Amino acid sequence: MSAPAPVASGRLVRLAVLVLPYAWLAVFFLLPFLIVAKIALSEVALGIPPYAPILRWTEENVLTLVLNLGNFALLAEDRFYLDAYLRSLRVAAVSAVLCLLIGYPMAYAIARSPERRRPLLLMLVVLPFWTSFLLRVMAWIGILQDQGVLNGLLLWLGVAQEPVRLLYTDAAVYLGIVYCYLPFMVLPLYATLARLDPVLIEAAADLGARPLRAFLTVTLPLSLPGIAAGFMLVFIPAVGEFVIPELLGGPSAQLVGRVLWVEFFQNRDWPMASALAVTLLLLLVVPIALFQHLTARRTRR
Amino acid sequence: MPQGGPGARPAAPEPWRDPEAVPYLRIRGLTRRFGEVTAVDGIDLDIYRGELFALLGGSGSGKSTLLRMLAGFERPDAGTIILDGQDLVPVPPYERPVNMMFQSYALFPHMTVAQNVGYGLRQEGLPRSEIAARVAEMLDLVQLGGLDRRRPDALSGGQRQRVALARSLVKRPKLLLLDEPLGALDKSLREATQFELVNIQERTGTTFIMVTHDQEEAMTMATRIAVMTDGRLAQVGTPAEVYEYPTSRFVASFLGTANIFEGIVRRAGATGALVESTALDALFQSDTDPPKPEGGRVFVAVRPEKMRIEKVPEGATHGTNRLAGTVRDIAYYGDFVMYVVALPDGSVARVSRPTETRLTALPITWTDPVAVTWPDFATVLLAQ
Numbered sequence: 001m002s003a004p005a006p007v008a009s010g011r012l013v014r015l016a017v018l019v020l021p022y023a024w025l026a027v028f029f030l031l032p033f034l035i036v037a038k039i040a041l042s043e044v045a046l047g048i049p050p051y052a053p054i055l056r057w058t059e060e061n062v063l064t065l066v067l068n069l070g071n072f073a074l075l076a077e078d079r080f081y082l083d084a085y086l087r088s089l090r091v092a093a094v095s096a097v098l099c100l101l102i103g104y105p106m107a108y109a110i111a112r113s114p115e116r117r118r119p120l121l122l123m124l125v126v127l128p129f130w131t132s133f134l135l136r137v138m139a140w141i142g143i144l145q146d147q148g149v150l151n152g153l154l155l156w157l158g159v160a161q162e163p164v165r166l167l168y169t170d171a172a173v174y175l176g177i178v179y180c181y182l183p184f185m186v187l188p189l190y191a192t193l194a195r196l197d198p199v200l201i202e203a204a205a206d207l208g209a210r211p212l213r214a215f216l217t218v219t220l221p222l223s224l225p226g227i228a229a230g231f232m233l234v235f236i237p238a239v240g241e242f243v244i245p246e247l248l249g250g251p252s253a254q255l256v257g258r259v260l261w262v263e264f265f266q267n268r269d270w271p272m273a274s275a276l277a278v279t280l281l282l283l284l285v286v287p288i289a290l291f292q293h294l295t296a297r298r299t300r301r
Numbered sequence: 302m303p304q305g306g307p308g309a310r311p312a313a314p315e316p317w318r319d320p321e322a323v324p325y326l327r328i329r330g331l332t333r334r335f336g337e338v339t340a341v342d343g344i345d346l347d348i349y350r351g352e353l354f355a356l357l358g359g360s361g362s363g364k365s366t367l368l369r370m371l372a373g374f375e376r377p378d379a380g381t382i383i384l385d386g387q388d389l390v391p392v393p394p395y396e397r398p399v400n401m402m403f404q405s406y407a408l409f410p411h412m413t414v415a416q417n418v419g420y421g422l423r424q425e426g427l428p429r430s431e432i433a434a435r436v437a438e439m440l441d442l443v444q445l446g447g448l449d450r451r452r453p454d455a456l457s458g459g460q461r462q463r464v465a466l467a468r469s470l471v472k473r474p475k476l477l478l479l480d481e482p483l484g485a486l487d488k489s490l491r492e493a494t495q496f497e498l499v500n501i502q503e504r505t506g507t508t509f510i511m512v513t514h515d516q517e518e519a520m521t522m523a524t525r526i527a528v529m530t531d532g533r534l535a536q537v538g539t540p541a542e543v544y545e546y547p548t549s550r551f552v553a554s555f556l557g558t559a560n561i562f563e564g565i566v567r568r569a570g571a572t573g574a575l576v577e578s579t580a581l582d583a584l585f586q587s588d589t590d591p592p593k594p595e596g597g598r599v600f601v602a603v604r605p606e607k608m609r610i611e612k613v614p615e616g617a618t619h620g621t622n623r624l625a626g627t628v629r630d631i632a633y634y635g636d637f638v639m640y641v642v643a644l645p646d647g648s649v650a651r652v653s654r655p656t657e658t659r660l661t662a663l664p665i666t667w668t669d670p671v672a673v674t675w676p677d678f679a680t681v682l683l684a685q
């Protein structure tokens with residue numbers, strides 16, 4: 001070996017590159033998760049922090065591990081929590097589907113537009129991110145409230161005789177989520193649609209497929225990865241969304257994010273809030289990991 | 302240059318010589334503009350049933366635009382396309398009895414080989430059993446039996462080419478369009494595929510129109526060639542006609558190699574024409590009539606393989622169909638040697654000489670004074 005030093009350092013770099021993402025995941029994902037899981041398994045206590053340690057010394061100098069599964073049991077028993085989960089999943093799923101229905105034509109149009117105009121169109125999609133998320137949701141209050149812009153317009157047009165209740169409804173929550181998360185659907189869809197070779201559509205037409213058939217048999221199946229990515233990017237954060245239902249939703253819209261907030265800040269029940277968070281995470285991660293595993297195996301085959 | 306390729310068919314009928322024959326495809330005044338550029342400029346062309354017709358040209362010659370208008374992907378600005386009595390121009394691509402084999406093959410990556418080939422038949426709504434039977438028959442024809450469940454990304458380049466061919470043929474189109482059908486294959490595979498493509502064309506009896514920039518491909522495969530430049534047809538004819546009787550300098554030098562000289566017609570008689578070179582003090586004798594009357598400016602094209610080269614003493618002069626010069630470059634190709642002879646006016650003549658014997662030392666070498674001669678029939682007179 002004429003030059004052992006560069007080889008060794010090269011191996012070190014390669015090792016670092018391999019280790020770094022795992023280290024990142026361990027420090028910023030696994031560790032916080034374990035801390036939250038630990039809190040979920042402890043008991044409420046008065047003091048700071050407001051929960052009892054799960055490892056403690058008894059008077060006989062015996063180290064004992066006290067796990068409180070009561071929170072998880074309550075989650076399973078109380079319809080209130082189960083309903084919150086189901087409602088959150090439904091709201092997130094419906095929002096993701098709405099985003100898909102609106103975002104697909106947008107992404108398709110951008111991908112089919114002349115190449116020099118695409119950066120501008122993409123920037124317009126991302127433009128709302130330049131203002132504060134909170135501010136944009138607040139703005140919807142101004143639009144939707146009884147004396148708001150939209151009601152003013154409806155009254156002026158004579159469509160409605162008295163203000164229509166728009167704010168603090170489920171519809172307002174959907175509107176807010178779709179509005180805020182739409183770019184997360186458009187961008188991955190655009191990425192897959194832009195990569196799609198237009199010659200494939202010509203080939204489909206050449207073989208006798210009308211435009212709609214060509215779309216359904218070629219474009220749509222080939223954009224499934226983008227659809228899946230966009231769906232995840234909207235669905236996952238929407239399940240735990242707190243701000244939008246809090247500001248735009250009615251009091252009946254008890255979603256997981258809101259329940260969690262109440263347990264944490266109003267009831268100061270950190271273990272219960274943590275149990276909610278851990279369960280939510282597992283509800284999302286396990287099916288997604290399973291799905292990824294299955295698709296990876298199918299593509300390898 | 303023209304080797305006895307797959308295009309040399311036994312006793313091939315030549316309907317284009319028969320004035321009574323009805324063309325299968327009749328193109329009239331076909332024009333397509335892109336902004337300022339006229340990609341296809343008023344083309345008239347007749348193609349007969351069962352032909353393997355080649356559109357040959359460089360990039361930007363308009364050959365691909367012409368093909369895309371036949372497929373229906375480009376709308377002509379003017380002109381008509383009549384196929385078997387039907388005007389194709391208003392017909393959308395998905396209703397034309399025309400199929401295309403794309404240069405990139407455009408196989409659907411999410412479908413198996415059988416699904417790709419059967420795609421066109423599914424659009425027709427045929428029963429499953431018939432689709433399966435026709436797909437299997439087609440895969441046998443292109444020798445891909447047994448690969449029907451593979452996906453395109455698990456195939457070699459040659460196999461993909463066959464899938465693309467099978468997919469475009471399975472609908473039994475009246476016209477099959479091939480865009481650079483062999484362009485993506487490596488050289489060793491190309492020759493075998495040329496023969497096979499011609500073989501399949503003959504077995505199915507389908508009329509093929511092929512676009513290519515490769516003159517050898519066009520010469521060896523096609524019944525007739527249309528040489529295209531600047532959106533127009535420079536010349537249409539059989540490979541031998543276009544090669545041996547080019548009508549312009551462009552065609553003469555686009556197909557193979559040609560030495561081009563400029564001259565003035567001095568005598569036009571029953572036994573051919575005599576042309577005097579303006580730059581060289583030489584005379585060219587042809588056995589054909591000149592394209593212009595006496596005194597007219599013409600061009601003379603002579604193919605390198607029709608010339609002879611011999612050593613001469615120093616100070617030899619030009620003559621009739623005879624040029625004197627010195628050897629400047631020698632290129633050894635294995636099957637022939639190309640001599641580049643410097644002429645007194647600064648131009649060069651290229652002469653090829655087949656290596657019939659096993660040479661070790663070339664009999665003629667650099668800086669040798671040589672004379673280049675050729676028979677009258679090799680002198681081709683061109684108006685432009």
